[in-house]
Amino acid sequence: MNARSALPDTADTTAAAASDDLLALENQVCFALAVAARGVIGIYRPILEPLGLTHPQYLVMLALWQRSPRTVRDLGEALQLEPATLSPLLKRLEAQGYLTRERSARDERALDVALTPAGQALREQALTIPPQVVDRLGMSLDELGSLRDRLTEVIEAVQHD
Amino acid sequence: MNARSALPDTADTTAAAASDDLLALENQVCFALAVAARGVIGIYRPILEPLGLTHPQYLVMLALWQRSPRTVRDLGEALQLEPATLSPLLKRLEAQGYLTRERSARDERALDVALTPAGQALREQALTIPPQVVDRLGMSLDELGSLRDRLTEVIEAVQHD
DNA sequence: GGCAAATAATTAGTACACTAATGATTGTGA
DNA sequence: TCACAATCATTAGTGTACTAATTATTTGCC
Incomplete structure (x- = not known):
């Protein structure tokens, strides 16, 4: 290896090595994002299952617990x-x-989407979910909060333009 | 508002406000992860479309450009x-x-999955993709690299246990 | 007032992504 | 060696998630 370079192996700066890095799976932010999102959502699966909710459904419930009724378009924007x-x-x-x-x-x-009493009551059980997830991840609240802030910056960067 | 608290509005520490924060959509790491992942993958869509690839398919090609042939199980682990x-x-x-x-x-x-010459040749065109995405996001390489590292930590936290 | 443009939701079609069940092959222990 | 467990891939079924096309309603404009 490194036959074309006079530099040490740890600093292979040939064109081939540079393009390897560019397309290396482990270097892709999109790959890390996709795997992390699937992994974290996977943590919710067994926790949400007793409530009969999938993760996207849980997010809809979160939105409705903040405000109800809301239209489909309003939910879609949120x-x-x-x-x-x-x-x-x-x-x-x-x-x-x-x-x-x-x-x-x-x-x-427009379609008004509103919580039923059962949907409203579900909120009490949902209160235990975030702590369970944080505990399962074993990361500090500081780390998670900082990550969330950085992800929010990415979301804004995507919407930008 | 804040009838139950003697603290100023900006520091409402009643039980109700605390539970509002806990379940607020904008506070959820999982929500930020899901939206950021969908958003970033959405940036790839028009870029990959001329190559006839979806984003998951692109990731498979990245894996095969690093090593080919590979089995389905090997790809699944990667x-x-x-x-x-x-x-x-x-x-x-x-x-x-x-x-x-x-x-x-x-x-x-086991099934051996191997690149065809056409699949191998596609790599040349793919070299232009990461720069296009970085440009579209308008974030620095430092920011993106640091984000990727933090996401990798999350992935490890998910796999932990 | 009436008609074109805009808006809201739904449907159709394609492609992930998961769990559970199935089929085929390989490895292993009595 | 031969039954039996483990492993690999596929299929079936459910639920997102997108684009494009459709339907119904409302708004804007003459």
């Missing part, structure tokens, strides 16, 4: 999801009895 | 994906002509 993604997801949550879907009185195009 | 996810994905890449799938001679249970 969650950064397409209406086409939310539409069937909300029907499943309605079938579970956690929310109602009905056309807005003021604008018949 | 990409942290279930074999059941890779199976149809690899068939699509085979249909595109970027790789071949054939049973291993040493172990008929």
